[in-house]
Each structure stands twice: as structure tokens, then as C-alpha cells.
Amino acid sequence: MAEFSRIFKGIVGIISLLLFAVFEIVRAILLIFVPASYEPVKTVAGEIVLVTGAGSGLGRQLAIRLAKKQAKVVIWDINVKGLEETHKMIKDVGGIVHSYKCDLTNREEIYQVAEKVKKDVGDVTILVNNAGVVSGYFVLDTPDHLIQRTFDVNSLALFWTAKAFMPKMIENNRGHVVTIASMAGQMACPKLCDYSASKYAAYGFDEGLRLDLEAKGITGVKTTVICPMFIAQTGMFDDVVTRSRRLSVDEVADRTILGILREDIVVMIPTSLRLTFWLKWLVPWSVVSKLMIGLVPDAVPKPGSHMKY
Template identity: 55%
Template sequence: MVSKSDYNLLQSIVDVVGFIVIALGIIAQSIVRACLPKSYRKFKNLNGQNVLITGGGGGLGRLLALRMANQGAKIIVWDVNQEGIEETLKQVKAQGGTIHGLKCDLSKNEDVYRVAKLTKEEFGDIDILINNAGVLSGKFLLDTPDRLIQLTFDVNILAHFWTVKAFLPAMISRNKGHIITIASMAGHVGVSKLVDYCASKYAAVGFDESLRMELEDQGVTGVKTTAVCPYFIQSTGMFGNVHSRFLSTLKLSDVADRIVEAIQREEEQVMIPSVLRLTILLKLVMPWPVVSMFMRGLVPDAAPEEPTNKLNNNMVKPTSKEAVNVKND
């Protein structure tokens, strides 16, 4: 007669063997898909899709709007900068695209919910949500006013909660949708002068992974999530003067093209450039002094200019009083 403990052991062995077999099959399938020529890969059709892009008043958000509108998507951009919105609308319409813009302060959840309600009433359900808006302070932690730290988290991560809570229910009910989190390689590796920024991007990476896990746990198969983690990008106004050795900063157009491809292929996580995946692996296996030496050598100064805070192309500078009284905020 088989005892209960023997049965549990046997069941555990079966579970482990089953997991290994299934995992190997998934790995093999992923390798085959990665090696297929683009002409044989499955790409999602963006024509007619309602795409919402936060921070669409400039930089990467504007370029994504142009790229996706060119493929027939109907674009809605949110931004706190009305002039930026108007310029994005002008450029997209000039190439024959369909686009609408709404002013939204992503640092305030009540404004996010208000504009989300208006968006759904005027334009219908959102098919693709791109949480792109971001803030950068670029100061040593003890020199960063509390209000700028709060703003960094409000925009870089908390806003993701509010937009997803606003649009995810309809996606689940239709079992159709895609949520893209524009995070950063700073969401995997810490960098000096970017303590608040890195912490918010670590949170963004965790948000995406946890949300994906939760959807799978609930059996929601039609709603996809993608985390995008680029290296420093040129021409966004955030990292234009970053000192980077050995690895060039990224061209905005290249990043936009790669993000659109990732959306079409429904990739779970994208690192730009892909070689940086090795950095994450090395971080896990190397002693901390090696990791620190490598990162400080790669990025001697992430914010060489006098500290500012960027939110959707608007520069918000701490007052002299705040700069003096940082430790007492």
C-alpha cells in the first residue's frame, strides 16, 4: 500500500518532470520564432485600433503616434502640454492619420480618471494603451526636493495604475487589448543621480510583470502586456547630455520602430539594445564591486547638467528655497 507521503513525493516528481518537458517545449518554440525571417512572423494588424499614448505631446510619444497612425491606428494622445498636443496633432494629420488629443495631468489620479471617462465617451474603448509619459530629476538624492521625488513616482509609475484601472475592465470583458509599459534599463540597474528615476522604473518593470501574471492567473488570454526597457535615448530632452562610454545612446527613431515591432509581435519584454540582456545576467552572477565598477565606467554621469525635472517636455525646476532646505522637506 502506498503511503500518503510516498504519493505526495511521486506527485511532486511527476509535476517537476511535466514542468521541465513543457518548459523545454516553450523554449524550443521561442527559439524557432526568433529565428524565423520577418516575412514568416505573425504581426498584429494595427489598422483601426484605438491607441492611447500618454506623454504624446513630444519626444518618443509623438514619434509613436506618427508611426502607428501611419499603419492605420486611430491615435489618442494625452499630455499636460497643450502646445505639444497641438503639434503632434498637426504632424499626424499632415500625413493623413486619425488623431485626437486631450490635456491630462498624469500626476493627479482624479484628472486621469476624468480624462479617461471623457476618452471612452468620445472615442470608445482603448485597444492599445501605451504608458509613455516620464519624469526625470537628475540630482543626487539628498539634493532632490521631496516634491520632485513625489512627482517622479506620480508620473513614472502611479499613473500606470490609474490608466490601467480605467481601461483594463473593458479589455477583459472583450478579452482583447494590449498594455505597453515604457520602462527603462534603469529599471534593472541602478545609476547615480537617478535614484528616484531608477526606483520608479524598477517599479514599472515589476508592475508589468505582476499584471501579466495576474491576467494569466485569471485566465485572461487576450489581453497582452509588454515592458519596454531602452538604454538612454537621444533627443527626448531627458538624457541629451548623458556621459555614456562604450555604448552609444539610442536614436529616437530606432527606439520607436522597435517598440512598434514589439507591439505587433506581442513581445513580453523588450530591451533596447538587446545585448543589454547580458548585463542583467552578469548582474545576477557577478560580485557587487564588479557590477558597480562596470556601471560607473559605462555611465560616468547620467545627468551632467544642473538638475531639472522634466515632465512631458516641460522643465520644472526646484526653487532656491527647496534646494537649500532639501533635508528639511
């Protein structure tokens, strides 16, 4: 009898999951045809938003846009000069901004600066983990300390900032964690082995964090992962040799802000690149290899020249 009950419950569980899956798939298909202007968006006015790597590039543009939307912006970077420039730009548009120098390779410094932010500004409600770094060598030519640095900034820092700011979000059942990953975290490229691996980890971090929250029944804390293709004007991939279109900083910043306001789960930029995710599992590896090497003949023509965040 007990065995029959176990099997029965298993069958009911499978049927329930299938019905739920069909409902969600149909809903997702219908939402494709809903104009973006009709989709619900939230406001960030009055929110305390922390953006890491805000001293230049995408982080700077995200911070400025969020400030224009009346968020209280906290900016972190290791580059003091860039930090000061971003601070001034935000002030010039009438925004509220607090800036802090922080080395994201140093876990204890992250925790210390986080405590200072809580004391000076308040509890962060939207955390944007934007900072990133690239080495730009074939893996066997990459010095050990650069591999370590890549993972410290692109992957491990995500855990330390989350542990610093999420407890209050969870306590209040209100918050949003945004992870800037990369399409390189979906499909790797030559010369980007450590970078791609760290961005795969970033994507996995977001997915695992979201599952942790759902398993605990925490519905008010959202997560969003952003996966853009190569972005021009950030200092990381300005001279990349690629047959794909390079994205502008403004384009990625605008789409990221929309993703935050709509609380999207995954944002791939451009959207058409979603197809590559499925292609990877549907065709032989020889095809994937030929595609990626042909699409990106040289991701970093000047190795070691873009190691910043």
C-alpha cells in the same frame, strides 16, 4: 496514503514543469533563427490606441507611426503646446487623432479624462504608457516633491490608466498594454536613483499584470514592456555623458512598434543589453558598480533641467 499521494503529485508537477521548460527553451532558441520578416504580426488598423506623454519625444513618434498604420490615436500630455503640435503632425499625415490634456500625477484627473475618452472616442484597445520624468540629482540632494513626482508619473500612473481602460479589454478578451520602462529599470545609474527605482517598478508592474492575466486565463489581453538605453532628442538625456551609444528616437519608436505588432513580452534596446541582466547576478557587486559608473560617468550633467513628460 494521503502523504504518498501528495508527494507523488508534487513529483509529477515538477517533472511536468521541467518538460514544459525544456520545450519552451528549445522553441525560444529556434525562434532566434527565424527572420523578423517571417514572424507573425498583427494589424492596428481601426484600433483605439492611447499614448501618454505624446506631446514630444518618443511618445510623439509612437503616436505618428500608429496613426500612419490607420489606428485611431488618442494622445495625452500635460504640455498643451506640445500636444497641439503632435495633433497637427498626425492630422498632416492623414491620421485620426483626439488629444487631451492630462496631469498624470493626479489620479482623479486620469480617471476623469479616461471617462471623457470613452465617451468621445470609444474603448481603448491598446494602451501605451509612455510618459516619463527624471529629476537628475543624487538621492540625498533630490527634493521630496520631485521623488514623489517621479513615482506618480513613472509608476503609479500605470496602475490608474490600467484600472481605467483594462476592464473593457478583459470583458472583450482583447487588448494590449504597453509599458515604456528603461534599461535603468534593470541596472541603476548614479543620479538616477528615483528614476531607476520607478522604472524597476514599471518593469515589475508589467510582469505582475501579465501574471494576473495568465492566472485568470485571460489570453486575449497582451502586455509588452520596452526597456531602451538612453534616448537622444527626448529632452530627458540629451546631454548624458556615457560611453555607450545613445539611441535615436526613431530607432526606439520603430522597435517599439515592431514589439507591439509582434506582441513581444520584453523588448530591450539594443538587444545586446540583455547580457547585462545576467551579468548583474553572475559577478560580484564591485564589478557591477565599476562597470556602471564607468559606462555612465554622468547621466544628468544639468540636474533638474529635464523634468518633463
